[in-house]
Each structure stands twice: as structure tokens, then as C-alpha cells.
Amino acid sequence: MKNTFVHSIIIASIFLTAVACGSSEKENEPEKVASDITEQKLTADHIYIEVSPSDLGSVKKGDEINLAAEDTSMSFTLTIRRVSEAVKGIKSISAYVDDSETGQAALIFRGGRLSGQIDIFDQDLRYSVAFDTAQGAYYLQQVNKDSLDVLQGSKPLTPDNKTIDN
Secondary structure (H helix, E strand, O other), X not given: OHHHHHHHHHHHHHHHHHHHHHHHHHHHHHHHHHHHHHHHHEOOOOEEEEEEOOOHHHOOOOOEEEEEEOOOOOEEEEEEEEEEEEEOOEEEEEEEEOEOOOEEEEXXXXXXXXXXXXXXXXXXXXXXXXXXXXXXXXXXXXXXHHHOOOOOOOXXXXXXXXXXXX
């Protein structure tokens, strides 16, 4: 009986070790799936841009942020319509692209870096804004709108495409 108990303990510990080792591999799978999905939604090309002013920590409503592509003539002027800091050190920035008819931007300024999304209505384009630490530069990456999970048939949040200003 003593041997049976010892064998049961050994088998149980092997089983628990196998379960514990297997679960760490499965925990990483959602991250891999999420990164694969993110990669599918973005195109491969990075369009490196200059961002001015370089000090974005002090921007306020009415200020402008200029984004100019280094290799093309593409440029945008973002006119800030709202800046909020709900969490210390993280600023949420809402802006018009060139004017309210051209597009809108939803940006986050955190840790000295800008990131977010820019929608260009008249070209039906969406860009992701991010910082490439290896290059030390900001870039735009076009979002593949066909791969976005959009609820079809829903009513717009703002009626008649009107924007809401705070």
C-alpha cells in the first residue's frame, strides 16, 4: 500500500508538471494570434514622417501638429480640437486632418511618444501612427480597412456625419 501511495504521488506530480508546462505554451498563443491579426490589418510599408512640433507634451486645443513624409510629398496638418489627460502622463488628442472634411485623428501621447489612428475621409484611407525605436522616427502605416471587424448596419454615432466639439 505504501508503494501504491508513492507511485500515485509520482504520477500526480508528473501530471501536474506536464499540465503546468503545457499551459505556459498555450498562454503565449493568444499573443501570437493577436499579433498575426494586427499584422494582417496593416500593410507592410512604413512611411517615415517628421512630426513637428517635436515637444508634443504641451499641445493644447487649437495648436497644430504637422506630419510630413520624408520620401513623398504627403503631409498632413492636424488641428487639435481636444486634449484630455484622464490618467496622469497619458494624453488623449483628438484632431482634424487639414480640416474637418478631410479627416480626423485620434492620438495618444504617452511616455514622450505619439501613437494612434488617422482617418482620411476623402481618400477612404486609415493610417496607424507609431514610433520605430530602431530608426528613432515616427511612421505611418496604412490600415487594410477590408480586414477590420466592422459591425454592418449600425447607425453612426454622430448623426449626419456631424462632429461633436468640446
